[in-house]
Amino acid sequence: MWNGAEYQRRFDSLAESGVDVHGEASFVRAFGPKTVLDAGCGTGRVAIELARHGVEAVGADLDESMLAHARELAPDITWVRSDLAALDLGRTFDVVVMAGNVPLFTAPGTQDALVAGVARHVGGVLVAGFGLNRGYTAEQYDEHCAAAGLKLVERFATWDRKPFEGGDYAVSIHTL
Template sequence: MTWDGDDYQRRFDDLAASGEDVHGEAAFVLAFAPATVLDAGCGTGRVAIELARHGIEVVGVDVDASMLATARGRAPGITWVASDLAALALERRFDVVVMAGNVPLFTAPGTRAALVAGVAGHVAPGGLLVAGFSLDRGYTEADYDGHAAAAGLTLVRRFATWDRAPFTPGGNYAVSVHGAPG
């Protein structure tokens, strides 16, 4: 899939201008008080930029050149990396790795285990992998939990939304928090 980063960002800018809170994912991550965050599948950098605004050291990674060009234009001081998340090799770890915006759903079928392993390898000991995605597109929370477990992570908590509404099995969206051994 090919994206137009400026057009994609414009949708969020319009929502913010209308009074919508477009920083739910960042607020969720901020609650864990991380010093470092990897925004995996960062798109135009909406989450990363908000986290950096709160003094967090952030690295954003995306495979799409247009999305990264928009991110770089909006926040040139943040480190932006072009990479497929399944092959990610940054040679460092982060307190929190976040995948907001249905990131696992944009990967090719059959590559989701590699995606989760790729980002899980960047979670610091005792750190967290946080991912939010729709469950009605063929990738379930059980599938994701299995991939996270295979990558050495354990489910800590699951919510139905980024504002921490309780998760009920059979729901159509999940925000999952998996932890790495300390």
């Protein structure tokens, strides 16, 4: 379990020191979405920034502490408490984004169910960024996306689109 307020303080501190904490939202905005599902939204940093730019954002997370803080920060955004593997919002989104190492916080061996759960909501692209040095590889992720009907279209090393050359972090874009 997490402490949403404590988690958010880390990002607030970074922002106050001049660090751009909205790289993921900027990356997503480049797709020109009208709707975004922030899957594994935590305290809502990405969804809130997208909403500030006129994007309809919905956040989903399993941790109630994180969601409670997100609700405090942005009560007008829809926040859904759900295991992403079981998530069924009955709709699709232009972009589904999993920022912040979401697949790495899933119990080992359940990433396929996670990907299938979020893939149900893809109307355009699925964007995910996570470390590749913690037991879940880009190849495994690609296999799980393929099983969910998605195909890889691009991969970067960072949220600011540096080329992926096999490092320890990847931002992957999959589409229907």
